[in-house]
Amino acid sequence: MGEKVLITGNEAIGEAAIKAGCRFFFGYPITPQNKIPEYLSYRLPQVGGCFIQAESEIAAIYMVFGAAGAGARVMTSSSSPGISLKQEGISYIAGAELPCVIVNVMRGGPGLGGILPSQADYFQATKGGGHGGYHMLVLAPSTVQESVDLMTDAFDLADKYRNPVMVLADGYIGQMMEPVEFKERPQKVLPTKNWAIAGAKNRPRNLIRSLYLDPEELEQHNLKLHRKYLEMAKNEVRVETYLTEDAEIIIAAYGTVARIAKTAIKMLRERGIKAGLVRPITVYPFPYETFAKISEKVDNILVVEMSLGQMIEDVKLGVCGKAKVHFYGRTGGMVPTYDEIVTQIEKIVKEEVA
Amino acid sequence: MKKVFERPKSMFPVPTHYCPGCGHGIVHRLLAEVIDEFGIRERVVGVGPVGCSVFIYNYINCDMYEAAHGRAPAIATGCKRMHPDLIVFTYQGDGDLASIGTAEIIHAANRGENITVLFLNNAIYGMTGGQMAPTTILGQKTTTSPLGRSSKREGYPIRIAEMLATLEGATYIARVSVHNPKAIIAAKRALKKAFKIQIEGLGFSLVEFLSQCPTGWGMSSREATKWVEEKMIPCFPLGEFKVPRSEKPVK
Numbered sequence: 010m011g012e013k014v015l016i017t018g019n020e021a022i023g024e025a026a027i028k029a030g031c032r033f034f035f036g037y038p039i040t041p042q043n044k045i046p047e048y049l050s051y052r053l054p055q056v057g058g059c060f061i062q063a064e065s066e067i068a069a070i071y072m073v074f075g076a077a078g079a080g081a082r083v084m085t086s087s088s089s090p091g092i093s094l095k096q097e098g099i100s101y102i103a104g105a106e107l108p109c110v111i112v113n114v115m116r117g118g119p120g121l122g123g124i125l126p127s128q129a130d131y132f133q134a135t136k137g138g139g140h141g142g143y144h145m146l147v148l149a150p151s152t153v154q155e156s157v158d159l160m161t162d163a164f165d166l167a168d169k170y171r172n173p174v175m176v177l178a179d180g181y182i183g184q185m186m187e188p189v190e191f192k193e194r195p196q197k198v199l200p201t202k203n204w205a206i207a208g209a210k211n212r213p214r215n216l217i218r219s220l221y222l223d224p225e226e227l228e229q230h231n232l233k234l235h236r237k238y239l240e241m242a243k244n245e246v247r248v249e250t251y252l253t254e255d256a257e258i259i260i261a262a263y264g265t266v267a268r269i270a271k272t273a274i275k276m277l278r279e280r281g282i283k284a285g286l287v288r289p290i291t292v293y294p295f296p297y298e299t300f301a302k303i304s305e306k307v308d309n310i311l312v313v314e315m316s317l318g319q320m321i322e323d324v325k326l327g328v329c330g331k332a333k334v335h336f337y338g339r340t341g342g343m344v345p346t347y348d349e350i351v352t353q354i355e356k357i358v359k360e361e362v363a
Numbered sequence: 364m365k366k367v368f369e370r371p372k373s374m375f376p377v378p379t380h381y382c383p384g385c386g387h388g389i390v391h392r393l394l395a396e397v398i399d400e401f402g403i404r405e406r407v408v409g410v411g412p413v414g415c416s417v418f419i420y421n422y423i424n425c426d427m428y429e430a431a432h433g434r435a436p437a438i439a440t441g442c443k444r445m446h447p448d449l450i451v452f453t454y455q456g457d458g459d460l461a462s463i464g465t466a467e468i469i470h471a472a473n474r475g476e477n478i479t480v481l482f483l484n485n486a487i488y489g490m491t492g493g494q495m496a497p498t499t500i501l502g503q504k505t506t507t508s509p510l511g512r513s514s515k516r517e518g519y520p521i522r523i524a525e526m527l528a529t530l531e532g533a534t535y536i537a538r539v540s541v542h543n544p545k546a547i548i549a550a551k552r553a554l555k556k557a558f559k560i561q562i563e564g565l566g567f568s569l570v571e572f573l574s575q576c577p578t579g580w581g582m583s584s585r586e587a588t589k590w591v592e593e594k595m596i597p598c599f600p601l602g603e604f605k606v607p608r609s610e611k612p613v614k
Contacts, residue, residue, distance in 0.1 A: 033445065059444045063437070064470035071434040071467070075410075075441020078428055083441070101431050206426045206442055208449050210405040216420055218429035 013188040018153040018178065019044030021189050022112055023052060025160035026084055028191055031110070032058035033083035035072035037065055037091060040124045041180040042114035045086040066091040070098030070111075077107035078217040080205030082164055086112035088180075089130050090121060092138075099173055100139030103234070104219025108167035110160070111145070112176045114183035117342040125342025126180030128264060131319035134177050135293040142231070144238045146174045146245060147293040149263045153187035159290075161194055166245065168199040170237055177292060179315065181265040181344075241294050248296035249288040250303075252278070256285030258354060259303055259332075261324050262313045263289050266345060270313055273350035280351075282358055292320065300327025307332055309357050313345055314338045371395035373404045375424050384584025386574025387415060389541045390483055391422050393551045394454070397558050398425070407450045408442055410435040414456040415489040433464025436471035439478045450561055452479040458488045461497040461521050468527070472567045475532035479557045480569040482523060485576040486595060493579040497521045500598045505579075520598055524571045528604035534566035536605040540573040542591035546601075553603070565607055573599055 016024070023045050026034070034053055036046040046062065053060040059076075063069035069085050076083040087095060092113045102109060115130045117123035134147045146166050150156040159176055167174040206215055221227035249267075252274060253259065262270045267288040277284040287303060287310075289296050304310065310332050312321040318336050325334050337353045339345045370376060373395040381387045398404050407425040411417055413432035420427040430438050435453035443451045460468050460482050471478065487505055488494040495508040498520045502511040512520075524538040535557055539550035550572060557568035573595050575587035582590060603612035 033441070035441065061440070061444070061474075064466050067434070068437040068467050068470065071431065071437035072441035072444075074430075074434075075428065075438035075443075076445045077441070078438070079408075079442045079445035081441075081445045097431060098434070206408050206428065206449075207446060208406040208408065209424070209426050214424055215426045216429070217427070218420065220417065220429050 011190045011192060013190050015186055015188050016153070017044055017184055017186050018156050018182040019114065019184065020048045021153050021157050022086070022160060022176070022178070023048035024191060025157040026110070027052055027056055027058070029082070029161040029164045031082045031084050031164060032056065033076045033081045034058070034060050034085065035063050035069040035076070035083070036085050036087065037063050037069050039088045039091040041116055041183050042086050042088045042112065044183070045112065045114075066094035067098065070095040070102070073109050074098055074102055074105070074107060077102065077109040078105065078206050080202040080207060084110040084112065086114065088114045088116045089118050089127070092130060092133065096133070096139035099145070100141050100143060101219050102173050103143035103145065104141065105217050106171040106234075107173070107217070108171050110163045110167055110174050110176065112178065115177065115179045117340070123342045124180070126265060126315060126344065127340070127342060128179055128266065128315040129319070129340065130177070131292065131314070131316060134175050135295070135323070143234065144293055146170065146172060146241055147177050147291065148174065149177045149290060149292045150182060151264050151267045151288065153182060153185060154189050156182055157189050157191060165197045165199060170241060172237065177264070179265050245291060246294050246296050246298070247290035248299045249290060250299065251286040251288065253285035253287065253303060255283050257283045257307060258358065259285050259287055259307050259310045260313060260350065260354070261287050261300070261310055261320070263292055263320065266313050266315055269345060269347050270350055273347040273354070276347060276351050277354055282354060284354055289320070295323045295327070297323070297327035300324055301329060304328040304332035309333050309335060309361065311335045311337060311353055311357060313350055315344060316340055371399045373398040373424050375422055377421065379422060380418060381415065382578040384575060384577040384587055385415070386485065386541045386572065386576070387483060389547060390481060390572050390574065391419065393547070393554055394452070394481060395423060396551065397555050400555070401558060401562065403450050403562070406448065407452070410439045410442070410451070410453040412453070412455040412459040414459050416454055416456060416483065417490065419454050433459050433462070434467055435459070436464065436467040436476070436478070436480065440471055440474070440476050443476060443478055447477070450558065452481060454481045455483070456489070457482075457484045457486065457496045457498040461523050468523075469530070472527045472569065473530045473532040475534070475566040477561055477564055477566055479561045481554070482569055482571040483574050484523070484571055484599065485574045485579065486520070487576050487579040489576050489579045498599070500594060522599060524569070524604050527569060532567055533569070533605050534607055535560045535568035537603045538571040538573065538599060538601050540591055540596065540601055542573065542575055542588040560607065571599075573601075
């Protein structure tokens with residue numbers, strides 16, 4: 010095992026990006042993700058990279074567009090209201106099939122909302138967000154260590170699929186300090202970027218665009234993107250199951266909430282209630298299959314989120330009516346405690362008996 | 364027999380979609396001539412706008428991006444930072460650059476990005492059907508200023524070249540016109556200078572082209588060139604507004 014360092018999630022994400030070969034960062038200050046750009050503003054020049062604090066979130070995402078189109082490993086990061094501003098560019102990036110990584114350290118909304126942790130951007134991250142019908146791969150870490158590990162995967166997946174990848178964290182993961190190991194990982198063999206802008210020397214010129222005025226051509230383009238999303242759904246679904254083998258009741262949660270749920274599950278088992286956890290690591294593509302299978306074994310699933318219910322819609326699609334799906338959530342920067350989760354589960358179990 | 368006229372090698376041999384009398388075709392040709400004359404086609408990258416010239420990639424034979432409305436300078440920034448050895452230009456109209464893209468152009472200029480911007484000002488939104496532009500002149504009728512632009516209702520036309528020339532980061536800023544052969548020759552000279560500045564690594568350069576839009580203005584081609592001379596130039600004076608420190612501006 011390698012050396013561990015104590016580091017905040019935001020700084021760890023920055024360092025992990027550098028270890029993953031990212032050399033370009035364009036961003037704009039917004040709480041609670043500021044440590045990512047601050048960290049990269051001095052680390053990137055040390056490794057021959059480029060950091061620009063853009064004039065806006067919008068300009069930042071189009072600098073990403075420009076660098077990604079030129080073949081760079083490039084990322085941006087922001088928090089909820091800033092991600093809303095980036096949505097236009099993310100749609101163009103998806104349409105033009107450019108690889109990049111976007112980190113969202115979620116805070117409470119809607120509007121300016123607050124600066125404390127939230128999971129209220131689930132719909133925005135997984136269902137399109139911007140216009141036109143596209144998808145990002147969305148990875149949701151639940152620890153600082155996992156954020157680090159997922160950053161390398163995020164860049165590799167972006168290059169593999171020529172698609173934007175979002176790392177969906179929350180304010181806790183961003184600002185919490187944890188011991189982290191930056192593991193050396195073998196370089197993946199990825200497709201060469203022969204489509205990238207580099208000057209039309211000894212080849213026909215390259216063109217990066219999302220414009221297809223001929224509807225037949227645009228339909229073909231969209232069908233191609235759709236096939237890519239199906240391919241992702243087939244190959245890239247990641248999910249953690251925890252104490253589900255003998256479980257009689259299941260908690261579904263992702264990110265920070267999943268950690269709290271694990272503590273609640275230990276407490277419940279001490280009280281004789283066999284609870285288990287299903288934790289989506291990719292929230293797009295979503296682990297529908299896991300929920301389909303588990304709902305054949307249990308009658309009740311409690312979805313817990315730092316929102317008033319967004320992932321629950323995907324859980325219900327997976328469960329498909331075969332189990333009862335309950336919900337508990339806190340919002341606005343409030344966080345569900347393990348006591349609250351235990352109480353919710355006990356209530357469901359009691360009602361079942363009655 | 365001596366060849367006295369040919370298509371620039373950097374242009375695809377295709378007819379353009381522009382209306383008769385439009386200035387875009389002239390500016391495209393000047394751009395292609397300058398690229399040919401510097402012999403840099405294989406290391407030139409263009410960033411196209413939204414608007415009538417959205418299809419510039421169909422005409423100029425070099426690596427190109429098609430940008431979102433107003434965002435070309437940010438895309439050019441990302442590309443140039445990745446490939447400092449490439450020659451990067453953006454091509455933008457007045458709605459694109461002077462309205463929805465004001466933040467991007469001001470900050471690209473202020474950072475001194477080593478790129479070249481071709482800014483075509485025809486005082487109207489052409490592609491969407493003749494709406495008021497930020498550069499529409501006072502009194503000018505458009506589909507969204509049907510009574511004629513009034514400073515009280517719609518504010519004043521924006522003088523981009525003068526505004527950007529106040530920025531320390533900008534190296535070369537000029538305004539030219541393409542309404543007659545003399546003006547076109549001067550326009551090409553300015554464009555060549557702008558590219559030379561980028562090639563020499565001296566920083567941000569922008570050439571604003573006053574251009575006729577007979578369709579959007581509801582005029583014949585001849586009336587439109589006259590309108591540039593009589594109405595546009597008094598509002599948007601021609602000349603160099605910022606030159607490298609070693610030079611004096613040509614007014």
